[in-house]
Amino acid sequence: MPGAEQSSDSGDRRLAVGRVAEDTVVVRVGGTWRLDAGAPPLAAVEGALARPPAVRRVRFDAGALCRFDSSVVAFLASVVALGKARGAAVDEDGLPPGIRRILALADAVPETTARRPSSRPDLLTRVGERALGALEAGHEFLRFVGEITRGGVQVLRRRARYRTSDVVLLMQQVGADALPIVTLVGFLVGAILAFVGAVQLEQFGAAIYVANLVGIAIVRDMGAMMTAIVMAGRSGASFAAELATMNVTQETDALTTTGLPPLEFLVLPRVIALCAMMPLLCLYADLLGIVGGGVVGTGMLGLSARTYAQQTAGAVSVTDLVGGVFKAGVYGLLIAIAGCLRGMAAGRSSSAVGAATTSAVVTSIVLVIAACGVFSVVFYVLGI
Amino acid sequence: MSTPDAHIEVRHLTMAYGSFVVMNDLSFTIRRGDVFIIMGGSGSGKSTLLQHMIGLREPAAGEVLYEGVSFTRAEPEVRMRLLRRCGVLYQGGGLWSSMTLAENIGLPLSQFTPLGPRDVRELASFKLALVGLRGFEDFYPSEISGGMQKRAGLARAMALDPDVLFFDEPGAGLDPISSRRLDDLIVELRDSLGATVVVVTHELASIFAIGTNSVFLDTDRRTMTAAGPPRVLRDESPDPTVRRFLRRGDGTG
Numbered sequence: 187m188p189g190a191e192q193s194s195d196s197g198d199r200r201l202a203v204g205r206v207a208e209d210t211v212v213v214r215v216g217g218t219w220r221l222d223a224g225a226p227p228l229a230a231v232e233g234a235l236a237r238p239p240a241v242r243r244v245r246f247d248a249g250a251l252c253r254f255d256s257s258v259v260a261f262l263a264s265v266v267a268l269g270k271a272r273g274a275a276v277d278e279d280g281l282p283p284g285i286r287r288i289l290a291l292a293d294a295v296p297e298t299t300a301r302r303p304s305s306r307p308d309l310l311t312r313v314g315e316r317a318l319g320a321l322e323a324g325h326e327f328l329r330f331v332g333e334i335t336r337g338g339v340q341v342l343r344r345r346a347r348y349r350t351s352d353v354v355l356l357m358q359q360v361g362a363d364a365l366p367i368v369t370l371v372g373f374l375v376g377a378i379l380a381f382v383g384a385v386q387l388e389q390f391g392a393a394i395y396v397a398n399l400v401g402i403a404i405v406r407d408m409g410a411m412m413t414a415i416v417m418a419g420r421s422g423a424s425f426a427a428e429l430a431t432m433n434v435t436q437e438t439d440a441l442t443t444t445g446l447p448p449l450e451f452l453v454l455p456r457v458i459a460l461c462a463m464m465p466l467l468c469l470y471a472d473l474l475g476i477v478g479g480g481v482v483g484t485g486m487l488g489l490s491a492r493t494y495a496q497q498t499a500g501a502v503s504v505t506d507l508v509g510g511v512f513k514a515g516v517y518g519l520l521i522a523i524a525g526c527l528r529g530m531a532a533g534r535s536s537s538a539v540g541a542a543t544t545s546a547v548v549t550s551i552v553l554v555i556a557a558c559g560v561f562s563v564v565f566y567v568l569g570i
Numbered sequence: 571m572s573t574p575d576a577h578i579e580v581r582h583l584t585m586a587y588g589s590f591v592v593m594n595d596l597s598f599t600i601r602r603g604d605v606f607i608i609m610g611g612s613g614s615g616k617s618t619l620l621q622h623m624i625g626l627r628e629p630a631a632g633e634v635l636y637e638g639v640s641f642t643r644a645e646p647e648v649r650m651r652l653l654r655r656c657g658v659l660y661q662g663g664g665l666w667s668s669m670t671l672a673e674n675i676g677l678p679l680s681q682f683t684p685l686g687p688r689d690v691r692e693l694a695s696f697k698l699a700l701v702g703l704r705g706f707e708d709f710y711p712s713e714i715s716g717g718m719q720k721r722a723g724l725a726r727a728m729a730l731d732p733d734v735l736f737f738d739e740p741g742a743g744l745d746p747i748s749s750r751r752l753d754d755l756i757v758e759l760r761d762s763l764g765a766t767v768v769v770v771t772h773e774l775a776s777i778f779a780i781g782t783n784s785v786f787l788d789t790d791r792r793t794m795t796a797a798g799p800p801r802v803l804r805d806e807s808p809d810p811t812v813r814r815f816l817r818r819g820d821g822t823g
Contacts (some may be wrong), residue, residue: 439626
């Protein structure tokens with residue numbers, strides 16, 4: 187259909203596509219082309235090219251083009267590509283020389299073409315890759331635990347390369363510096379338990395047993411558990427972020443080539459510090475939890491502080507206390523391993539640091555809860 | 571089969587990321603006292619090759635030997651011992667950002683020598699003075715410029731008086747004068763310490779100024795396509811890609 191034109195104007199931007207002969211399409215651009223005017227309508231060109239009879243030549247007319255930025259160039263490059271894809275000869279003579287030069291530049295064959303497999307694999311492949319990935323992650327975790335165990339043996343044989351000053355500093359960071367938050371959480375958890383218990387127990391006139399409830403719950407499980415969750419968010423995350431950043435800045439590489447294995451120099455001090463501090467923090471949280479329960483007991487239920495303390499002392503055994511503190515040590519180990527593993531295995535970009543931190547917190551909380559479940563069963567079977 | 575003055579040998583080394591082969595079948599020898607240049611276009615795997623030579627990556631095939639001893643197949647303890655005689659200057663300096671410059675340089679000294687804290691500190695100051703950073707002992711890496719970080723990284727690399735110094739893109743991110751000063755420093759250290767120097771770079775000025783021997787990694791063919799002194803390669807290499815690279819793209823004849 188010679189002469190049939192399709193035009194599309196948007197503000198000052200003018201575009202007309204039409205055939206001047208049986209097999210020749212002319213693309214006319216005019217007016218002002220700016221990126222902020224939105225995407226130009228490539229569909230009009232596609233339509234004109236697709237209509238039979240087959241197009242053999244594509245020509246341009248940019249005589250009316252006043253002002254333009256890269257939007258017109260990108261559009262024309264797409265038109266050129268479309269024309270070539272349909273086997274038409276593209277005649278760029280109608281374009282101003284500046285645009286022709288830029289088009290030629292974009293068209294120049296690069297010395298090496300970046301190739302990246304972009305096709306999305308099918309569902310089965312993705313499921314399979316995920317499954318293998320999960321298996322590999324499991325292996326990686328076990329391997330890391332193995333390396334830490336070997337490192338631990340080196341520590342006992344006094345052959346591990348780390349600095350005691352680092353351990354002391356880390357102990358302060360994960361232990362002493364965490365006291366305020368552990369105080370708050372421990373106290374509130376004790377108080378909340380007391381509230382929950384008080385409402386029920388008062389109905390039976392057994393308000394005094396709030397002390398037993400709070401004491402046993404806190405000392406056996408909640409003290410260690412709450413401390414672990416606080417430490418997972420606090421220290422586990424900081425370990426992961428710090429080690430991952432050191433990965434990005436080649437600081438871990440520098441340690442390796444200096445002859446200081448990062449596992450010994452960075453990971454072991456963190457594991458030692460957290461394993462040593464967690465039981466102490468747990469003891470402290472236990473105490474604060476009982477105090478929290480006591481405050482509710484004396485304030486709300488009218489028990490005397492002395493009665494509450496005696497009742498608690500009668501309810502809680504040393505075995506409970508030792509069991510809880512032991513659990514805290516294990517949780518500390520798990521949090522340190524998860525944090526360090528995620529940090530050491532992190533990729534080398536800033537988003538990888540964030541991913542490592544998130545993953546460290548999630549992994550440590552999952553491990554802590556799972557370990558808590560296992561402990562419950564084991565302690566039940568052993569009758570502790 | 572090793573040449574008498576061979577310091578580092580790379581034999582049939584193949585480097586790969588998973589199933590993606592970066593470079594195939596690299597074999598070359600670095601002689602004692604060489605300033606050996608690893609050159610090639612961007613993305614040719616120069617830095618990856620360096621990482622293979624210092625054990626940060628494991629080769630897919632082949633091996634690296636130090637003085638005839640296989641580094642690739644060595645036990646971790648032997649590797650650590652061999653590495654202790656190497657110093658590495660990383661692309662971004664690689665300084666430990668939580669330590670001051672003096673602590674950065676002092677760490678290897680305090681870990682691997684019987685020196686006391688005061689001697690370590692004194693030696694660290696001396697090494698910093700060698701690279702023109704006298705008085706910067708108590709600065710943290712983030713408080714000094716990129717060029718100074720590189721020089722501090724160099725001071726740390728030579729803390730233990732290594733036999734081999736590796737440089738990953740020493741001139742990257744430096745202005746021409748700082749880059750030139752670093753080159754001069756490299757040559758001076760080689761001469762005064764008698765160390766072997768391995769430099770990864772694509773900067774022609776540095777290549778011709780300091781290089782005594784080199785290999786060229788060809789991105790397209792995925793292997794090394796030339797070995798020899800850079801000036802000789804520029805004038806006599808039969809490979810047009812190598813000549814083009816060394817002449818900054820000018821003239822193929």
